[in-house]
Amino acid sequence: MPLHLHAWTRWNQRAARAQQTLRDLRTALTRPLGPPSRPGAEQRAPSQAGLRPLPAERLLTVVAVERPAPDAVTLVFAQPEGAPLRFVPGQFLTFTLPHPDGPLRRSYSICTDPADPDTFAVTARRVAGGRASNLLNDTAAPGMTLAASGPHGRFTLDQAPAGAPLLLIAGGAGITPLLAMVRALARRGFADHPQTTLLYGSRRADLILFRPELEAIAQAHPGAFALRLALDDLADAPPGALPGPLDAAHLGAHLPERLAPGAHAFLCGPRPMMDAAADLLQRRGLPAAQVHMERFASPEDGASAARLDAGPPRPVAITFARAGHTHAADTHTTLLDASEASPHPIPSSCRVGGCGACRVRVISGEVWMEAPNCLSAEEVEAGWRLACVGRPCGALTIDH
Numbered sequence: 037m038p039l040h041l042h043a044w045t046r047w048n049q050r051a052a053r054a055q056q057t058l059r060d061l062r063t064a065l066t067r068p069l070g071p072p073s074r075p076g077a078e079q080r081a082p083s084q085a086g087l088r089p090l091p092a093e094r095l096l097t098v099v100a101v102e103r104p105a106p107d108a109v110t111l112v113f114a115q116p117e118g119a120p121l122r123f124v125p126g127q128f129l130t131f132t133l134p135h136p137d138g139p140l141r142r143s144y145s146i147c148t149d150p151a152d153p154d155t156f157a158v159t160a161r162r163v164a165g166g167r168a169s170n171l172l173n174d175t176a177a178p179g180m181t182l183a184a185s186g187p188h189g190r191f192t193l194d195q196a197p198a199g200a201p202l203l204l205i206a207g208g209a210g211i212t213p214l215l216a217m218v219r220a221l222a223r224r225g226f227a228d229h230p231q232t233t234l235l236y237g238s239r240r241a242d243l244i245l246f247r248p249e250l251e252a253i254a255q256a257h258p259g260a261f262a263l264r265l266a267l268d269d270l271a272d273a274p275p276g277a278l279p280g281p282l283d284a285a286h287l288g289a290h291l292p293e294r295l296a297p298g299a300h301a302f303l304c305g306p307r308p309m310m311d312a313a314a315d316l317l318q319r320r321g322l323p324a325a326q327v328h329m330e331r332f333a334s335p336e337d338g339a340s341a342a343r344l345d346a347g348p349p350r351p352v353a354i355t356f357a358r359a360g361h362t363h364a365a366d367t368h369t370t371l372l373d374a375s376e377a378s379p380h381p382i383p384s385s386c387r388v389g390g391c392g393a394c395r396v397r398v399i400s401g402e403v404w405m406e407a408p409n410c411l412s413a414e415e416v417e418a419g420w421r422l423a424c425v426g427r428p429c430g431a432l433t434i435d436h
């Protein structure tokens with residue numbers, strides 16, 4: 037067979053395998069992820085094996101799928117009968133997704149107004165190499181059921197007192213928790229926060245999520261809500277679009293020199309944008325307590341693998357003081373993973389440093405934590421650490 041036919045055949049075989057994987061995943065995701073119906077019956081999606089179920093997980097049913105941009109999918113869920121989801125704008129859900137590589141836990145912000153009595157939604161943008169985001173984008177369909185816990189998170193609109201001017205800064209998919217805030221504010225005519233500005237950075241005009249709705253809200257509430265779009269590529273940009281990306285230089289130009297007294301800022305987006313914005317806002321006089329940040333990291337972005345001490349793993353002993361048990365671990369293993377391999381698992385939820393559910397107090401020893409995360413400086417000062425993003429630097433005793 038000519039060489040190019042060999043290549044064509046191999047390509048076809050790979051494509052067929054990929055199609056089959058997608059079909060399998062669609063089947064797994066559409067099947068309720070409950071326990072097997074009878075002993076010996078087919079197990080849950082195979083990739084669920086080995087993942088400790090979250091006590092507060094429940095099954096959510098997708099009733100509609102929307103495409104707010106070519107690279108994103110919105111999953112609209114029905115409110116569970118008898119136990120509707122109650123959340124504050126800015127909170128997120130943590131999903132357990134079956135995957136051939138093993139179950140994945142990922143957190144997605146709820147992007148809808150909590151006043152909606154029937155549905156709520158999350159949006160997932162494709163990430164290069166992102167297993168969960170691509171899985172959802174490729175397989176989402178009405179009727180699918182997904183296991184999720186939550187709502188979680190302290191990045192919530194109620195952190196700002198009524199009347200406070202709001203500065204919302206979003207980058208890319210970071211718009212989702214802020215959209216929930218804007219939708220809730222718009223429902224009340226921005227009565228609670230009549231000076232609200234959303235600065236939203238995107239790579240291109242066609243990748244701006246929810247643009248028609250945001251523009252309609254801005255038009256309906258002039259003077260109360262200002263929408264400022266910033267684009268890396270200004271081709272086809274809407275009138276008035278600002279130059280991006282939202283780096284230190286552009287943020288410095290786009291944000292006012294004098295921030296409104298009592299303002300609260302809510303930031304969500306790529307890590308460099310958030311760091312630059314937080315630094316700038318504090319230099320312009322906004323107290324740290326009035327700058328609220330939501331950060332999500334997935335294993336694909338390398339954050340979980342990064343370590344200050346990049347050397348090979350060293351054995352360490354972790355003592356769970358209340359349990360009176362010492363467990364052998366190593367310096368590359370998170371406290372959460374170490375605890376789950378012991379008889380004393382630490383409660384957890386998002387597993388990405390975003391919710392605080394795995395907070396433990398260190399009695400002695402050092403923990404290196406991925407940063408940033410949801411712990412406040414005061415909590416760190418008081419000895420609290422997050423087990424899901426904390427790794428022991430040496431022998432450790434924790435209050436657990």
Ligand code: FES
Pocket residue numbers: 383384385386387388389390391392393394395422423424425
């Ligand atoms: S489980 Fe959410 S911060 Fe650790």
